[in-house]
Amino acid sequence: MLKNIPLSAAIGLLITGTYFLAALFAPLIAPYGMAETVGDVWEPSSAAHWLGTDQIGRDLLTRMIFGGQTTIFIATAATILSFTTGSVLGFLAAVSGGWVDQVMSRLVDLFMSIPSLILALVILSSIEATVLTLIVIMGLLDSTRVYRLARAVAVDISVMDYVEAARLRGEKLGWIIFREILPNALSPLVAEMGLRFIFMVLFISTLSFLGIGVQPPLADWGGIVKENKEGINFGIGAALYPAVAIATLAISVNLIADWILNRTTSLKGGRG
Amino acid sequence: MTTPLLKVRGLKIGATVYPPGEKPHDIEIVHGVDFDVEAGKVLGLIGESGAGKSTIGLASMAYGRGGVKLTAGSVEVNGRDVLKAPLKDIRKLRGAEVTYVSQSAAASFNPAKQIMEQVIEASVGQGKFSKAKAQARAVELFTKLGLPDPDTIGNRYPHQVSGGQLQRCMTALALCPEPDLVVFDEPTTALDVTTQIDVLKAIKDAIRDTGVAALYITHDLAVVAQVSDHIMVLRHGEKVEYGTTDQIINTPQEEYTKALVSVRSIEHEEKQPTEPVLRVENITARYKGTNFDVLHDVSVDISPGQTLAVVGESGSGKSTLARVITGLLPPTAGKITFAGRTLSPDLPSRSIEDMRELQMIYQMADTAMNPRQTVGTIIGRPLEFYFGLKGAEKQKRIQELLDEIELGQGFQDRYPAELSGGQKQRVCIARALAAKPKLIICDEVTSALDPLVADGILKLLLDLQRIEDVAYLFITHDLATVRAISDSIAVMYQGKVQRYGTKSEVLTPPFDDYTDLLLSSVPEMKLGWLEDVIANRKMESAGN
Numbered sequence: 001m002l003k004n005i006p007l008s009a010a011i012g013l014l015i016t017g018t019y020f021l022a023a024l025f026a027p028l029i030a031p032y033g034m035a036e037t038v039g040d041v042w043e044p045s046s047a048a049h050w051l052g053t054d055q056i057g058r059d060l061l062t063r064m065i066f067g068g069q070t071t072i073f074i075a076t077a078a079t080i081l082s083f084t085t086g087s088v089l090g091f092l093a094a095v096s097g098g099w100v101d102q103v104m105s106r107l108v109d110l111f112m113s114i115p116s117l118i119l120a121l122v123i124l125s126s127i128e129a130t131v132l133t134l135i136v137i138m139g140l141l142d143s144t145r146v147y148r149l150a151r152a153v154a155v156d157i158s159v160m161d162y163v164e165a166a167r168l169r170g171e172k173l174g175w176i177i178f179r180e181i182l183p184n185a186l187s188p189l190v191a192e193m194g195l196r197f198i199f200m201v202l203f204i205s206t207l208s209f210l211g212i213g214v215q216p217p218l219a220d221w222g223g224i225v226k227e228n229k230e231g232i233n234f235g236i237g238a239a240l241y242p243a244v245a246i247a248t249l250a251i252s253v254n255l256i257a258d259w260i261l262n263r264t265t266s267l268k269g270g271r272g
Numbered sequence: 273m274t275t276p277l278l279k280v281r282g283l284k285i286g287a288t289v290y291p292p293g294e295k296p297h298d299i300e301i302v303h304g305v306d307f308d309v310e311a312g313k314v315l316g317l318i319g320e321s322g323a324g325k326s327t328i329g330l331a332s333m334a335y336g337r338g339g340v341k342l343t344a345g346s347v348e349v350n351g352r353d354v355l356k357a358p359l360k361d362i363r364k365l366r367g368a369e370v371t372y373v374s375q376s377a378a379a380s381f382n383p384a385k386q387i388m389e390q391v392i393e394a395s396v397g398q399g400k401f402s403k404a405k406a407q408a409r410a411v412e413l414f415t416k417l418g419l420p421d422p423d424t425i426g427n428r429y430p431h432q433v434s435g436g437q438l439q440r441c442m443t444a445l446a447l448c449p450e451p452d453l454v455v456f457d458e459p460t461t462a463l464d465v466t467t468q469i470d471v472l473k474a475i476k477d478a479i480r481d482t483g484v485a486a487l488y489i490t491h492d493l494a495v496v497a498q499v500s501d502h503i504m505v506l507r508h509g510e511k512v513e514y515g516t517t518d519q520i521i522n523t524p525q526e527e528y529t530k531a532l533v534s535v536r537s538i539e540h541e542e543k544q545p546t547e548p549v550l551r552v553e554n555i556t557a558r559y560k561g562t563n564f565d566v567l568h569d570v571s572v573d574i575s576p577g578q579t580l581a582v583v584g585e586s587g588s589g590k591s592t593l594a595r596v597i598t599g600l601l602p603p604t605a606g607k608i609t610f611a612g613r614t615l616s617p618d619l620p621s622r623s624i625e626d627m628r629e630l631q632m633i634y635q636m637a638d639t640a641m642n643p644r645q646t647v648g649t650i651i652g653r654p655l656e657f658y659f660g661l662k663g664a665e666k667q668k669r670i671q672e673l674l675d676e677i678e679l680g681q682g683f684q685d686r687y688p689a690e691l692s693g694g695q696k697q698r699v700c701i702a703r704a705l706a707a708k709p710k711l712i713i714c715d716e717v718t719s720a721l722d723p724l725v726a727d728g729i730l731k732l733l734l735d736l737q738r739i740e741d742v743a744y745l746f747i748t749h750d751l752a753t754v755r756a757i758s759d760s761i762a763v764m765y766q767g768k769v770q771r772y773g774t775k776s777e778v779l780t781p782p783f784d785d786y787t788d789l790l791l792s793s794v795p796e797m798k799l800g801w802l803e804d805v806i807a808n809r810k811m812e813s814a815g816n
Contacts (some may be wrong), residue, residue, distance in 0.1 A: 150368055161639040162639065162641055162642045165632065165634070168599075168625050168627060168630075169707075170622075170657070183642070
């Protein structure tokens with residue numbers, strides 16, 4: 001499978017892999033403790049502190065690694081949640097049709113008509129922002145987008161003769177959704193997943209930057225920008241590192257998604 | 273001897289293929305073909321799909337569709353080699369000296385423009401005629417092609433005329449610039465038989481009257497026999513046989529040509545009706561949101577182990593009847609009895625047993641199989657679902673079914689895309705058989721297949737009927753198929769059963785007018801057949 005891998009995808013895999021590994025083994029590779037004050041305020045980079053220190057003298061590289069862990073974990077979990085709910089409900093709507101489809105689709109339209117950031121702000125101002133609530137809120141809000149895509153793709157597939165054949169055989173909804181439709185809807189969904197993961201990273205970073213996402217002392221990339229944003233006035237670049245991290249992660253994940261899309265569409269008999 | 277109008281020598285055509293998991297590479301699809309077309313003569317190109325007929329036809333306009341490249345040889349039109357000519361000269365040639373009539377007029381006309389505008393476009397654009405002169409010529413051609421209201425039909429939009437009329441408009445389009453050569457690419461294949469005959473006659477007369485030369489591409493030997501002077505039989509991009517129409521039809525030399533001529537050689541002894549397995553009584557049905565009945569008071573019976581053929585033109589309601597029987601479209605009135613039980617009108621309230629005993633095979637095997645499932649999964653699912661077979665037992669049964677459809681070892685792990693058209697349809701048959709049904713509805717199962725392949729499928733179906741004692745409801749528009757396999761026949765016309773009975777009853781005169789029209793419209797492999805039929809007809813076809 002890894003033979004004939006194009007250069008762009010190799011670069012994407014390399015960068016994404018590095019970020020995920022760093023997130024996974026954060027406590028092992030981070031040079032200092034996550035909330036440990038180890039130097040002066042905003043020290044420049046040195047052999048002891050590769051990226052310098054932050055606004056209260058914590059090692060910035062350590063903060064970045066632990067921050068990456070939080071950001072990537074929340075974004076991944078929320079993406080998985082949004083895809084599972086969104087695509088299952090979307091397929092269900094497409095296969096059922098009629099009033100089931102109408103009720104679900106109009107409900108989704110209702111949620112989509114409210115900007116998700118504002119909705120998230122409202123919800124988070126009334127309940128406590130823990131990692132779990134963040135994942136659930138972000139995942140469910142985003143699942144409306146996935147629902148639309150999954151429904152649109154599944155409507156096309158559900159009129160194919162092989163789906164009709166399955167219905168005539170007497171198959172239950174579960175088989176039709178997971179065995180007949182899902183495998184044929186996978187490639188557009190996978191491409192969308194890469195994109196949505198990045199939106200999740202941006203979403204959680206935005207919430208943390210606004211102060212209602214991940215709460216200190218836990219580190220996350222949006223939080224690091226927020227904590228160090230004053231430094232920009234003094235020519236301190238500490239707030240830019242998370243921005244660079246988010247941008248490179250975004251690009252590399254999409255390089256992989258493109259590659260997977262190419263591979264799956266050229267699969268035997270796959271959808272064009 | 274005069275120089276031929278079109279002279280093709282050593283024509284080789286290649287294309288680049290992109291197989292999954294491999295590097296793209298070039299293959300040759302036409303391996304050096306020679307032929308001539310003299311002015312005013314018609315050459316028929318015949319062969320199965322993939323034989324390279326259309327590719328060769330388009331090559332005479334120096335055109336390669338998609339990634340097709342004309343790699344070697346020469347194509348001379350009026351003594352000029354168009355393969356070596358610069359693009360500027362080729363553009364002058366297309367639409368002026370050589371024109372093209374495609375299979376699907378409906379897909380080729382621009383739906384947003386009036387017919388006249390499109391018919392004269394090439395003539396005016398090439399500077400052959402002024403607009404007024406071109407319009408006059410178009411009207412003259414409309415008259416010649418037997419179109420109704422020739423003076424005003426050009427002001428209509430493509431959706432305002434019937435399929436057969438549109439095909440004739442396209443012929444007018446091709447003839448309008450007074451070309452030397454017209455390439456007809458399957459011009460009647462998408463039409464009903466009763467419409468086909470009129471279009472065929474119109475094309476033939478137009479060719480004769482205008483003195484144009486033509487390449488007539490088709491897979492139907494009986495059709496080409498009516499219009500062409502010479503026939504070239506192609507297979508796998510090579511010439512198999514070339515000769516006058518008379519010689520190819522009556523004294524073919526090559527084995528392959530003989531097979532094409534003698535296709536539909538199936539013999540089937542008609543069985544007498546017994547206590548029916550399926551009884552359809554007084555069914556009336558309409559689609560949701562419409563206010564007319566697609567089926568009116570339809571009643572037919574099918575005896576166990578026998579075949580009922582339902583024939584009719586498109587729009588006659590034959591596929592709707594299948595949808596009603598399967599429960600996809602609950603009827604507004606009437607009753608269906610199956611194996612002694614009354615079938616519930618809608619699918620969700622039917623028992624699993626009812627669903628198992630009533631299976632369906634589709635026209636397009638491509639879309640009837642999930643492209644992401646292997647053949648093993650496709651055939652194995654009904655076994656698992658209806659009989660709870662698992663593991664080795666299931667594998668054994670799958671292999672038995674594959675043997676029954678004559679595919680044998682090594683097919684279980686293949687995906688549908690790795691099968692040929694005929695093999696795909698066989699897998700669909702195996703999937704239906706796996707359920708051990710009492711009745712299989714076959715909806716145009718051979719229409720999308722080449723004649724020799726279709727013949728194989730029909731033979732297989734008959735063999736299976738003998739072994740498994742399964743009944744077929746065979747929906748088709750092809751009367752040759754009906755003759756070959758049916759025990760009883762229902763002729764449908766505008767949602768009603770026009771004629772119904774055993775095969776010999778239905779096919780024995782006296783006929784009602786519609787049945788007569790339908791039966792007489794099936795092309796026969798006989799010179800002069802077209803003229804005879806037109807002369808003896810009692811009823812005009814719906815295409816007019």
